[in-house]
Amino acid sequence: MFNKYDVIVVGSGIAGLSFALKVAEAGKQVAIITKKNSAESNTNYAQGGIAAVTSQSDDLEMHIRDTLDAGDGLCDPLAVREILRDGPGSIDELVQCGVAFTQLQDGRVSLGKEGGHSKRRILHVKDITGKAIEKALLDAVDNSSLIETMEHHFAVDLITSKKISGQDLDNFDGVDRILGLYVLNEKTQKVETFAASAVLLATGGIGQIYEYTTNPSIATGDGIAMAYRAGVEVSNMEFIQFHPTAFYTTQAERFLISEAVRGEGAILRNLEGEAFMGRYDTRQDLAPRDIVARAIDAEMKKSGARHVWLDVRSIPKATLHERFPNIYEYCSKQGIALEEDMIPVVPAAHYLCGGVKTQLNARTGLTGLYACGEVACTGLHGANRLASNSLLEAVVMAKRGAVAVLEDLAKSYQKSELLPDWLDGDLHNSDERVILTHNRDELKRILWDYVSIVRTDKRLERARTRIEVLEREINDYYWDFKVDVSLLELRNMIQVAALVVRCAIQRKESRGLHFTLDHTQKSERIKDSSLKAY
Ligand code: FAD
Ligand code: SIN
Numbered sequence: 001m002f003n004k005y006d007v008i009v010v011g012s013g014i015a016g017l018s019f020a021l022k023v024a025e026a027g028k029q030v031a032i033i034t035k036k037n038s039a040e041s042n043t044n045y046a047q048g049g050i051a052a053v054t055s056q057s058d059d060l061e062m063h064i065r066d067t068l069d070a071g072d073g074l075c076d077p078l079a080v081r082e083i084l085r086d087g088p089g090s091i092d093e094l095v096q097c098g099v100a101f102t103q104l105q106d107g108r109v110s111l112g113k114e115g116g117h118s119k120r121r122i123l124h125v126k127d128i129t130g131k132a133i134e135k136a137l138l139d140a141v142d143n144s145s146l147i148e149t150m151e152h153h154f155a156v157d158l159i160t161s162k163k164i165s166g167q168d169l170d171n172f173d174g175v176d177r178i179l180g181l182y183v184l185n186e187k188t189q190k191v192e193t194f195a196a197s198a199v200l201l202a203t204g205g206i207g208q209i210y211e212y213t214t215n216p217s218i219a220t221g222d223g224i225a226m227a228y229r230a231g232v233e234v235s236n237m238e239f240i241q242f243h244p245t246a247f248y249t250t251q252a253e254r255f256l257i258s259e260a261v262r263g264e265g266a267i268l269r270n271l272e273g274e275a276f277m278g279r280y281d282t283r284q285d286l287a288p289r290d291i292v293a294r295a296i297d298a299e300m301k302k303s304g305a306r307h308v309w310l311d312v313r314s315i316p317k318a319t320l321h322e323r324f325p326n327i328y329e330y331c332s333k334q335g336i337a338l339e340e341d342m343i344p345v346v347p348a349a350h351y352l353c354g355g356v357k358t359q360l361n362a363r364t365g366l367t368g369l370y371a372c373g374e375v376a377c378t379g380l381h382g383a384n385r386l387a388s389n390s391l392l393e394a395v396v397m398a399k400r401g402a403v404a405v406l407e408d409l410a411k412s413y414q415k416s417e418l419l420p421d422w423l424d425g426d427l428h429n430s431d432e433r434v435i436l437t438h439n440r441d442e443l444k445r446i447l448w449d450y451v452s453i454v455r456t457d458k459r460l461e462r463a464r465t466r467i468e469v470l471e472r473e474i475n476d477y478y479w480d481f482k483v484d485v486s487l488l489e490l491r492n493m494i495q496v497a498a499l500v501v502r503c504a505i506q507r508k509e510s511r512g513l514h515f516t517l518d519h520t521q522k523s524e525r526i527k528d529s530s531l532k533a534y
Contacts, residue, residue, distance in 0.1 A: 002419075005031045006409060008181065008196040010155045010223060013041035014130075015373025015394040016202030017137035019362075021097075022402030024146040028409065031194070032141070033153040033183055035485070039134050040218055042204045042374065043391070046130025047258035047326065048114055049101075049122040050094075050395075051388035052087035055111060058119040060085060067389060070116045070288045071382025072512035074236070074528065079379035082360055084389075086396040091123060094395065098136035102126055102323075112323075113263035114387035116288035120263075122388045127258055127324045133391065152186040154485055155222060158199065158230040159419055160366060176231070178368030182422050184483060191422035191483065198368050198405045201227060201356060202398075205374040206240075208489075209497045210349035211448035214246050214256045220489040221496030223375040227356045228495065228533050232366045235377050235530045236354030237496070238504035239513045241385055242453050243350035244268075244292040247334065247343065248307035252444070254348045255330050257310060259387050262286055264319060266312040269342065270299045275311075290384045290513045293347040297453045300346070309342035347453060351390060353381040353513065354503065357530070362401025363408075370405060372397035383512020430481040439470050440490050447497055451504060455516040463501045470494050503529040 007023050009016045012034040020030045032038075053063050063084050068075050095101065101123045102110040112122035125132035141147050162176040180195040203223030207215025228234050245262070246254035262268075262285045267275045280295040281287035287295075296308050312320065320328055320338050331338055356371040358364050358378055364371050372378075373394040380393050450463035474491050481487070507514050509523035 002193050002195070003031070004195045005029060006196065007031070007198045007200070007405060008033065008194055009200045009202055010034075010181070011041070011202035011204060011373070011375075012038040012138070012149065013043035013202060013204055013373060013394070014133055014137065014391055015375075015398050016200065017134075017141055018395050018398035019200050019202060019372060019402050020147050021137065021140055021144065022399055023405060024144045026402070026406050028146065028406070030147045032147060032149045033155060033194070034149065034151055035154040035222075036218055037151055038138055038149055040216060041134065042215055042219055043130045044134045045214070045216060045256070046133070046391055047127045047256055048260040048388050049112055049124030049129045050091065050133075050391040051117065051122050051386070052091050052392055053084070053121060054088055054091060054109060054123065055119075055121065058121050062118055063121065066117050067380070067386045068382075070384050070386040072384055073522070074382030074512060076379025076382075079360055083378065083380050083393055083396050086399070087392050090392065090395045090399060094133060094136065097140050099133050100125065112260040113286070114259040115262065115283075115286045115292060116386045122260065122263075124260065126322070127260065127326045130391070154184040154186060154488060155203070155226065156182040156184055156191060156483065156488055158226050158369065159193070160230050162231070164418075164420055176366060178366055180419055184485065184488065186485065189484070191424065193419050193421055195419050197409055198370065200362070200401060200405070201369065201371040201375050202373045203375045205352045206493075206496050206500075207349045207351075209443060209447050209493050209500070211444040212246070212252060212254055212346070213349040214243050214254055215350070216253065220493050222489070222492045223371065224355055224499070225492035225495040227364065227366075227369065227371065228499065228531070230366060230369070231533050232364050232369060233357040233530055233532045234355060234499060235357045235528050236383075236503065237352070237499045237531070238507055238529060239353035239381070239383050240349055240451075240500065241289055241351040241353060241513055242293040242347040244289060244296055244347050245310055245345040246348035247330070248346045249334075254346070257327055257343055257345055258324070259289070261310065261312060261315070261324060261327065264323065265314050266310050267314075268292070268296065268345075269309045269311050271303055271305045271308070288384060289387065290515070293453050294515060296347055307344040307346045310345045311342045312338050313340070313342070351385055353377070353383065353385050354529070360400060361404035362397050363404055368408070370401045372401045383514065424482050427480070427482045430477070432477075433486070435473065435477060436486045436490055439473060440493070443467070443470055443490075443494055443497055447500070451501055453515065455504060455514065457516070457518045460501055460505050464505065467494060467498050467501060471498060499531055502531060
């Protein structure tokens with residue numbers, strides 16, 4: 001089956017939807033392909049909010065300074081300035097699109113505070129900001145006649161001119177460019193060919209490579225793996241942000257207790273009841289995330305405890321109900337009454353600061369391929385993302401990316417009739433699916449045990465050799481059987497995990513989210529990490 005579009009967007013979170021709306025506003029036809037229901041995304045679970053300078057008592061320079069401080073010397077100052085500067089404009093557009101940010105009684109917007117921010121500047125919709133944004137954007141997409149959304153369509157691989165140049169492609173001028181992609185239609189279980197002049201990767205993060213994560217099941221790093229296989233540069237993969245306060249359960253996907261709760265006065269205590277953050281940082285419970293997560297890790301290692309406590313008892317009951325209804329409800333279901341009980345919390349893998357390297361217009365190193373949102377590495381976050389800067393980055397970069405795509409479409413060309421079909425010939429369905437579950441569990445444990453908050457050369461080396469074995473096994477398996485979603489996701493997860501470990505091994509220093517006991521100092525010589533397949 002052959003499908004042809006000007007622009008294809010992979011992913012329906014804040015980045016993909018915002019971009020599609022902008023391109024459609026300019027009169028272009030867009031297809032969004034998304035691997036589950038449209039709303040299922042990291043975006044949908046965002047709690048704390050979106051950071052931007054919107055109050056008189058704040059200013060852009062302070063937001064810039066906080067972002068640079070958190071990024072620990074690796075932010076690109078131009079990216080920081082430009083993206084944060086565009087923030088308030090993008091907030092206005094979200095409001096026009098129907099996002100009703102929570103207001104105070106006097107009509108001013110309610111601004112939350114989170115770690116590393118020197119001012120209250122987080123716009124939010126109670127503690128379900130992501131859901132509200134996702135809904136508003138999906139409603140707008142549904143109302144656009146130029147956008148077609150295909151749910152349960154899984155992007156498998158990019159088709160580039162270099163990859164198929166042996167097949168006598170007319171107009172091939174030696175410049176590698178995007179021609180389309182292969183997509184698994186989950187209903188028919190067939191891989192279809194999609195031709196496009198421009199493809200935006202908006203596939204989000206990689207939290208699922210870790211045993212414990214705040215991310216939903218979609219976060220398997222597909223976009224990064226696809227881009228890497230197509231020879232596109234990825235960078236800074238070692239900078240995995242662990243959120244300090246996920247609700248402690250034995251389940252793998254852990255419910256987030258927003259940092260905004262600490263912004264309203266909650267404090268961390270160890271099992272002895274000591275408020276320990278003062279021993280680690282002068283900003284105490286509102287220090288940047290890398291510092292808080294490491295402090296919790298140290299407290300747990302010291303005492304052998306499985307969690308620490310988050311004490312919310314000083315927050316007025318009315319605030320808990322009005323500001324955090326979602327968290328309140330979740331905790332009640334777990335038998336925790338927030339007025340009296342403390343919440344058991346642990347760090348969990350949360351956000352990837354690196355990704356597909358892009359310019360400040362979402363262009364990647366491959367002509368016609370763009371990336372924005374969590375899949376991309378723009379230089380904004382450096383070695384550690386400042387809380388609530390990611391929704392902002394996604395929406396700002398989607399707009400910038402749309403401008404670039406519209407400019408580039410005027411120049412691009414393709415001979416799409418020549419795109420080869422996906423061949424799975426006489427491949428059959430696997431009767432060894434146990435390998436997939438076993439290897440997925442093993443991968444997640446390896447990452448959790450060896451590539452976590454505190455690293456060492458030895459742990460990273462162990463992870464590398466074990467992941468190499470998993471990589472060999474999955475590659476053999478991949479060529480022997482028909483593809484399905486679990487196989488494709490696992491292949492991507494293993495590939496992305498290998499990139500995380502390679503970048504971490506390269507970085508012989510401690511900086512931001514990469515902390516290693518073997519190189520505890522910063523090195524002035526090491527800047528961005530960068531990897532390319534060829
Ligand atoms: P996502 O929203 O993750 O969307 C990715 C999309 O790509 C999904 O639709 C997915 O199905 C699709 N997809 C993936 N792979 C494929 C494939 N192979 N084929 C087809 N489709 C595919 N950030 C903030 O700034 N503020 C917050 O308060 C905040 N809170 C958070 C709370 C939680 C619990 C989590 C998990 C994250 C939070 N973050 C927050 C981070 C933020 O939510 C994400 O960085 C952001 O939403 C990413 O948006 P995105 O559009 O790039 O990706
Ligand atoms: C949170 O609400 O604590 C998450 C904020 C973020 O990840 O930016």
